[in-house]
Amino acid sequence: MSAPTTDPATGGGTPRRRRRRGPRTWLAALPLLVFTGLCFGVPLGAIAFGAVTRTDPATGATRLTGEHLARSLQGPYLASLTGSVELSALTALLSTLLGVLIAQALVTSRSTALRSAALTASGVLANFGGVPLAFAFIATAGISGVLTQLADLTSLGWDLYSFTGLTVVYLYFLIPLMVLVTVPALDGLRPQWREAAQNNGATARQFWRHVGLPVLAPSLLGGFVLLFGTAFAAHATAAALVGGSVPLVTLKIADALSGNVLTGQENVALALGLDMILIAGLVMAVYLPLQRRSARWLR
Numbered sequence: 001m002s003a004p005t006t007d008p009a010t011g012g013g014t015p016r017r018r019r020r021r022g023p024r025t026w027l028a029a030l031p032l033l034v035f036t037g038l039c040f041g042v043p044l045g046a047i048a049f050g051a052v053t054r055t056d057p058a059t060g061a062t063r064l065t066g067e068h069l070a071r072s073l074q075g076p077y078l079a080s081l082t083g084s085v086e087l088s089a090l091t092a093l094l095s096t097l098l099g100v101l102i103a104q105a106l107v108t109s110r111s112t113a114l115r116s117a118a119l120t121a122s123g124v125l126a127n128f129g130g131v132p133l134a135f136a137f138i139a140t141a142g143i144s145g146v147l148t149q150l151a152d153l154t155s156l157g158w159d160l161y162s163f164t165g166l167t168v169v170y171l172y173f174l175i176p177l178m179v180l181v182t183v184p185a186l187d188g189l190r191p192q193w194r195e196a197a198q199n200n201g202a203t204a205r206q207f208w209r210h211v212g213l214p215v216l217a218p219s220l221l222g223g224f225v226l227l228f229g230t231a232f233a234a235h236a237t238a239a240a241l242v243g244g245s246v247p248l249v250t251l252k253i254a255d256a257l258s259g260n261v262l263t264g265q266e267n268v269a270l271a272l273g274l275d276m277i278l279i280a281g282l283v284m285a286v287y288l289p290l291q292r293r294s295a296r297w298l299r
């Protein structure tokens with residue numbers, strides 16, 4: 001009987017284990033790859049093709065062009081991209097700060113019922129958006145809303161149908177989403193770390209500065225990126241609430257496709273969609289490494 005293969009790097013005492021990936025591994029992943037290609041690859045290819053091509057209506061000939069991409073980065077189209085980025089960054093930052101505070105209060109709370117109820121409510125509110133959310137805010141804080149009339153918010157300069165009002169509406173579902181993302185990360189902070197810091201004379205502020213925040217930084221940054229992407233892609237709530245009064249790229253795409261402003265702008269809408277995909281790709285390129293790094297502390 002032959003001796004087991006040993007690894008010289010470990011001193012020759014540990015058997016070397018070789019992992020072989022056979023064709024069964026790829027066959028098991030084949031349905032997922034096909035589904036991903038059909039649901040994401042085909043639409044992405046169609047958007048990219050329409051964004052960089054132009055069809056002559058007289059001859060039907062199609063040629064490559066960069067005109068649509070150039071127009072998508074000029075004038076009102078560029079203003080809509082900038083407005084979406086500003087709104088997404090602001091709401092993501094505010095939701096991150098408030099969500100972390102609420103999550104910390106839940107984690108340190110001794111009431112199991114309170115934590116369970118808050119997490120359940122966060123799960124519901126994080127998925128509550130679109131036209132129903134816009135209608136709820138119009139009935140509550142609109143021009144003739146109940147809260148507006150009772151507190152006379154109009155005299156204070158409150159306007160729901162503005163950038164500020166849209167920011168408040170976005171916080172309604174982004175803060176609960178941040179709570180859901182942050183609670184598992186806070187649970188990953190082991191009590192032994194705090195006890196060790198206290199035994200060495202560290203204050204609570206020093207613990208959070210040198211231990212807590214460095215450990216939570218990947219999760220917090222990943223949560224911020226996730227909230228940014230969620231706000232950046234939101235459409236129905238803004239469309240029902242502000243229409244075209246606030247420049248947003250999703251609203252501009254809808255107007256270009258429907259021809260509400262100018263006809264024959266479908267390819268420009270596809271170029272705007274490609275711009276959004278590129279921005280979302282950059283966001284995910286930041287989010288995924290942070291998420292993998294933060295997962296070490298949740299084991």
